[in-house]
Amino acid sequence: MTLYLISSYKGHRFLAVKKENRVTDLFFEEETDAKVGNIYLAKVVDLVRNTGGAFLSLGEEKAFLQLKPRELKEIRPQDELMVQVTKSAMKSKEIRVSRAVSIPGKYLVLSSEGEGISISKKIGDPIRRQELTGLLSPKKAELEELSCAVVVRTQALTASGEEILSELGELMETFSMICRKAGTRTCYSLLYEAPGLFEALIRDEKGGHPEEVITDDPELFRSLSRRFSGGIPVKLHAEDISLGSLYSLESAVEEALQKRVWLKSGAYLVIEYTEALTVIDVNTGKNIKKHDREESFLKINLEAAEETARQLRLRNLSGIILVDFINMEDKGHRRALMERLSELFKEDPVQAEAVDMTKLGLLEITRKKVRKPLHEVLLSDHGGGEAKDQIS
Numbered sequence: 001m002t003l004y005l006i007s008s009y010k011g012h013r014f015l016a017v018k019k020e021n022r023v024t025d026l027f028f029e030e031e032t033d034a035k036v037g038n039i040y041l042a043k044v045v046d047l048v049r050n051t052g053g054a055f056l057s058l059g060e061e062k063a064f065l066q067l068k069p070r071e072l073k074e075i076r077p078q079d080e081l082m083v084q085v086t087k088s089a090m091k092s093k094e095i096r097v098s099r100a101v102s103i104p105g106k107y108l109v110l111s112s113e114g115e116g117i118s119i120s121k122k123i124g125d126p127i128r129r130q131e132l133t134g135l136l137s138p139k140k141a142e143l144e145e146l147s148c149a150v151v152v153r154t155q156a157l158t159a160s161g162e163e164i165l166s167e168l169g170e171l172m173e174t175f176s177m178i179c180r181k182a183g184t185r186t187c188y189s190l191l192y193e194a195p196g197l198f199e200a201l202i203r204d205e206k207g208g209h210p211e212e213v214i215t216d217d218p219e220l221f222r223s224l225s226r227r228f229s230g231g232i233p234v235k236l237h238a239e240d241i242s243l244g245s246l247y248s249l250e251s252a253v254e255e256a257l258q259k260r261v262w263l264k265s266g267a268y269l270v271i272e273y274t275e276a277l278t279v280i281d282v283n284t285g286k287n288i289k290k291h292d293r294e295e296s297f298l299k300i301n302l303e304a305a306e307e308t309a310r311q312l313r314l315r316n317l318s319g320i321i322l323v324d325f326i327n328m329e330d331k332g333h334r335r336a337l338m339e340r341l342s343e344l345f346k347e348d349p350v351q352a353e354a355v356d357m358t359k360l361g362l363l364e365i366t367r368k369k370v371r372k373p374l375h376e377v378l379l380s381d382h383g384g385g386e387a388k389d390q391i392s
Contacts, residue, residue, distance in 0.1 A: 041191055080187050105203075218236060
């Protein structure tokens with residue numbers, strides 16, 4: 001059973017995914033989440049020809065738009081452009097925007113860039129690809145009329161034709177509405193508000209949809225109930241015992257901030273963060289008998305692989321991750337470990353890959369950066385020093 005539990009921890013709202021009575025993912029809401037994906041009618045403030053871009057005003061905030069050489073010749077200060085936020089402001093950098101507008105659904109993405117129908121490479125079955133192409137081909141004329149293309153997401157692999165076509169109709173209506181607004185609204189208007197973080201996560205659940213969503217936030221409960229009415233059961237937690245205590249959510253967050261992670265076998269992981277990468281060290285935690293060392297090492301390494309994959313998701317670690325597994329001389333055992341990791345990463349909603357393993361058992365993993373790691377999001381809430389003690 002998959003539960004989505006939404007509560008708060010030290011002032012931050014977060015969503016915990018619980019499967020098989022264990023927390024598998026933690027997603028913390030950030031202030032910057034509010035703007036990414038939003039579409040605005042912006043005004044060009046200044047052109048920066050040496051960097052090939054333009055500074056735009058969204059009203060109260062500035063944004064930077066990268067332009068193609070042709071666009072630099074066509075666009076002038078004071079022009080009004082429809083743009084979509086692609087990156088939130090970070091440190092000294094402004095919000096990043098794009099003229100390419102995309103509206104994501106669960107199975108499809110409608111985009112103003114490109115043409116026709118394209119299908120995710122992760123849908124490898126040629127028969128299924130042909131089915132999807134045949135299903136959507138009759139809609140090509142309508143897509144051309146709207147000047148947009150459709151991308152079929154991996155989630156469509158098991159979706160019915162009715163579900164896919166229904167969503168396409170909704171996306172096309174939304175896109176049409178945005179275009180109508182762009183022609184009538186005043187400058188700085190918000191033309192489209194992207195789904196909130198939690199709404200998008202619920203929509204994109206890989207297994208279809210969660211069996212139940214439970215929150216202790218009345219306002220969020222009303223919003224999610226409207227959005228998923230008739231589809232996913234959304235409940236408001238109003239019992240005396242808090243939602244966090246009932247499902248041990250606070251302890252799950254605290255454990256995901258700790259340096260050491262214990263395994264059932266008595267072995268443990270030590271997780272260290274540096275500026276350039278994350279290092280995970282696998283320790284046996286106890287003496288291993290000489291006569292069964294190789295089998296014991298394989299067993300511990302496979303258990304460590306399972307937990308490593310889970311910790312990457314829980315802590316939202318990205319970039320380069322080096323895992324120092326226990327050295328195994330048997331090539332077949334090393335191969336089995338690599339194969340298991342590859343299987344585990346297929347379940348990760350974020351692109352992750354086990355790149356290579358050295359003879360000493362040092363494995364390089366890469367994982368795409370989508371959001372800040374958990375320890376960075378919560379750093380300020382631990383008074384700075386306390387958080388550093390936990391994660392150093």
